[in-house]
Amino acid sequence: MYLSAIIANLRFQDVLDIIFLTVVAYYLYTWFRGTKAFKALVGLLGLGIVYTVARFWGLFLTTWVFQIFWQVLVILLIILFQSEIRQVLERVNPLRALGVRKITSLEEWIPSFARAVFKLAKRKTGALAIIERDDLVGEHITEGQELEGVPNSELLMSIFHKESPLHDGAVLIRGGRITQVSCYLPLSSSEGLPKQWGTRHRAALGLSERCDAWVVVVSEERGGVSLARGGNLDRIENPEELSEFLFEAITHLGAPKKTWMEKIRFLMSNRWREKFISLALVSILWLLLAGKQNFQVNLKVPVELKNCPENIEVVKPVDPTVTLTVRGLRKDASTLGPEDVNVSVDLSIAHVGSRIFRITRDKILLDNDRLRVVDIDPPQLKFEFKEKE
Numbered sequence: 001m002y003l004s005a006i007i008a009n010l011r012f013q014d015v016l017d018i019i020f021l022t023v024v025a026y027y028l029y030t031w032f033r034g035t036k037a038f039k040a041l042v043g044l045l046g047l048g049i050v051y052t053v054a055r056f057w058g059l060f061l062t063t064w065v066f067q068i069f070w071q072v073l074v075i076l077l078i079i080l081f082q083s084e085i086r087q088v089l090e091r092v093n094p095l096r097a098l099g100v101r102k103i104t105s106l107e108e109w110i111p112s113f114a115r116a117v118f119k120l121a122k123r124k125t126g127a128l129a130i131i132e133r134d135d136l137v138g139e140h141i142t143e144g145q146e147l148e149g150v151p152n153s154e155l156l157m158s159i160f161h162k163e164s165p166l167h168d169g170a171v172l173i174r175g176g177r178i179t180q181v182s183c184y185l186p187l188s189s190s191e192g193l194p195k196q197w198g199t200r201h202r203a204a205l206g207l208s209e210r211c212d213a214w215v216v217v218v219s220e221e222r223g224g225v226s227l228a229r230g231g232n233l234d235r236i237e238n239p240e241e242l243s244e245f246l247f248e249a250i251t252h253l254g255a256p257k258k259t260w261m262e263k264i265r266f267l268m269s270n271r272w273r274e275k276f277i278s279l280a281l282v283s284i285l286w287l288l289l290a291g292k293q294n295f296q297v298n299l300k301v302p303v304e305l306k307n308c309p310e311n312i313e314v315v316k317p318v319d320p321t322v323t324l325t326v327r328g329l330r331k332d333a334s335t336l337g338p339e340d341v342n343v344s345v346d347l348s349i350a351h352v353g354s355r356i357f358r359i360t361r362d363k364i365l366l367d368n369d370r371l372r373v374v375d376i377d378p379p380q381l382k383f384e385f386k387e388k389e
Contacts, residue, residue: 006290009297009334018279018286026278030136030271044073109151109176110246114239116153117216117225120160126220127160128170128200130183131249135211137172144172144180151178160218170203170215186210190231197233204228214249216242291331296374299324301341303359303381307348314347315384322359325375332368340367345381354384 047066054062113129120127129151130137145166149155151173159181160167169182185203197205204215208228215228216236225236227245236242303320322343326333342365345357358380361373 114242127218144183295330296327328371
């Protein structure tokens with residue numbers, strides 16, 4: 001089977017290709033998971049499977065309709081995912097990795113959000129806001145209602161107004177936008193917590209104990225603002241201080257430095273299931289498409305000598321060989337071996353002494369007519385002959 005031949009002839013470029021696409025697939029999954037865009041991507045994947053099945057079964061009309069649809073797919077993707085595409089491009093901006101950065105649309109919400117939080121605190125309106133970082137919080141929260149909006153003062157006031165049906169619970173901020181409201185958080189099981197802490201503080205602390213999300217708490221009784229992170233709860237005095245903390249949460253400026261071994265261990269263990277699934281899917285897709293890739297192989301093939309005169313024998317070379325470069329589809333070229341190629345030289349015009357014979361393509365027979373020879377090394381052979389004794 002040609003798949004085993006492809007795997008046996010795996011090159012460094014192929015491994016790099018699979019690893020790169022695995023990283024891309026994994027990060028696209030983590031960035032889009034839980035968003036409306038992710039649901040749309042799943043729908044497009046389902047349509048792709050239907051198209052593949054229809055083409056395999058020879059459903060002419062269905063295949064034709066899908067081919068028309070795929071022609072406008074790029075435009076549809078840009079229209080559907082324009083916000084997500086912008087966020088992805090901002091995340092992969094190389095200037096951010098080099099430390100050359102400015103406030104982007106992913107972070108512009110922070111100052112206005114901080115001012116809104118302290119406006120809520122001044123009015124003693126209780127509030128709870130989850131700032132999602134690397135870890136997805138979906139598995140830890142329950143009963144959230146989807147809502148799309150910018151976390152500004154007007155929207156937060158409307159959500160946490162005492163008469164609002166959405167005020168009970170927390171808002172989830174993902175990628176600089178509110179994506180869910182009325183989220184219920186797990187309460188902290190730690191003992192010895194201050195008695196003045198209410199349910200909001202214990203919920204904020206409970207979520208921060210289970211993942212790396214930061215949770216902003218506004219106390220309804222005292223009008224104070226606190227920030228829960230890593231199982232600790234800190235008091236925040238003003239909007240500027242809260243903004244600094246949130247910038248740190250988004251940019252990871254305060255993250256402790258790790259050794260190379262710790263980084264590698266974390267890379268392998270963190271969300272290993274998602275990474276393994278991404279690797280498996282990319283590998284399967286690569287194997288399915290690799291057979292249609294243009295591929296070339298170098299083969300060292302023995303030369304068959306034909307029609308040598310009976311009174312003459314070859315002095316050298318005794319066992320002539322040539323190296324052929326053969327190109328074609330990978331599913332064909334990867335299975336090709338020296339035994340599948342025949343190179344022959346007609347020695348009927350040989351005479352005592354030396355003579356040069358050219359190795360041309362018409363002297364080469366391939367087992368597969370879909371392959372072609374693109375290079376012959378050497379292109380000619382010099383033989384020496386003598387009379388038989």
